[in-house]
Amino acid sequence: METTLRGVGVSHGVAIGEVRHMGTAVLEPPAKQIPAEEAEREQGRARQAVEAVAADLMARGNLAGGEAQAVLEAQAMMAQDPELMVDVERRIAVGSTAERAVYDAFAAYRELLAGAGEYLAGRVADLDDVRNRIVARLLGVPMPGVPDSDEPYVLVARDLAPADTALLDPTLVLGFVTEEGGPTSHSAILARALGVPAVVALPGAGELAEGTMIAVDGSTGEIFVHPSDERKAQLRAAAAERKAALAGSTGPGATADGHKVPLLANVGGPADVPAAVEAGAEGVGLFRTEFLFLDDSKNAPSEEKQVEAYRQVLEAFPEGRVVVRVLDAGADKPLDFLTPADEPNPALGVRGLRTLLDHPEVLRTQLTALAKAAEGLPVHLEVMAPMVADRADAKAFADACRAAGLRAKFGAMVEIPSAALRARSILREVEFLSLGTNDLAQYTFAADRQVGAVSRLQDPWQPALLDLVALAAEAAGAEGKSCGVCGEAASDPLLACVLTGLGVTSLSMGAASIPYVRATLAKYTLAQCERAAAAARATDSAEEARSAAQAVLSGE
């Protein structure tokens, strides 16, 4: 029978398919004794599991190519280490089950590695992953990480970190459902980047049985478990209707009376560029360069590799604007070689620009690579720093850009309330502002963007957030400088009108949202947007703000 669950819809569209769970950590197998006559069979099971996991890792390596292939092949070799196998068989011979013997043999090997110098210690996480895979196979539970499936599926997870999804095959993922995460979590951002429907903050998502047929409505946040044929047809028809309504929306972003609001794309690397071009993005408003660093969390990518990636993005927008954000590591995007491991509260610790100022060589390489990538191209390159707190931060960043000989505009992201409150002082050092409303909401409401339970406070319609946006936009306007929004707030069509009314000068979002925002913005004049913004700010809650803006725009 059909049942309905409700979460927060964060990426438009409808997905209908079977549930596949993101495999979670493997539990310790119980230490039970087996009779001696079963030892041989258990040893056979262990050998088979090891071979299957090694073959799977090699196959995934072939698929992934590049540096991921080298890592996966090294893992396959770890799995097949002959000494490890000898230890596993010995443990089974004295009464262990295959899974327990693998677990214990890897634990002993792990200790050896951990004490054997920095390089080998760095491989411990890879070794744990191999162990988890073999144990999962022996226990018959889902593999940790991205599901192994040749058929398209709806991915269900507790939450998705960027590193979890590096190997995700976008042609197989019909949609995302997560238990945690709010509208600004990386699951939501990734879903929008891939253009697949997604629902986050769905309590009980973890209990949906593997293989259950569900329908996901990414616009309303509804999940239909065992949807009826009638429901499926109705959802498909509604999605097709929405898509058809958008087909007529083309050209640069503007209000009905011609006030221009460039619509830019958020990208994570060259792979996102075709979708941005196809959606008619007028440039890139946020290039999240940290995705280039996630392949290998132990080293920064070489200058050459960075030049190549930056150039591919810059070349795609020959006359357009491309805003590159320098590395934003830390908090929910930790990098082993940069992020302190022992911070009690990483979101309030050394992250973003703070990390780069502690590691000036990483910033220097990135800025030099950007300067080289832009050489000879007519593109309007703009470079900005994440997590700027005050004027001193903005000055340190601008100084580093000048020292690297970068010919670009330098800007600051407004993600910390102090930066919005003192935007004018920051604008003494930089030429533009870009509002990162995801982190700005997180820090304004003391509400972790990873935690589903506080997603109410992550709602970008919160009037307090709108006040901060207005402060930054007014400061930039007074200085004759630009102030865009590149947080997820820009991808909500109605909110995009309100942001325009608050004085924001450009909107940057996942490519899939651009047609929705363009079509809505074109329906209203700047004066209507300003009235909607004033009405939203005059309320006391996100829900009231949304209704007030809606009422103004629909002329109620």
Ligand code: PEP
């Ligand atoms: C933001 O915080 O709004 C932002 C755009 O940066 P990110 O989501 O990458 O932290």
Ligand code: MG
């Ligand atoms: Mg941010």
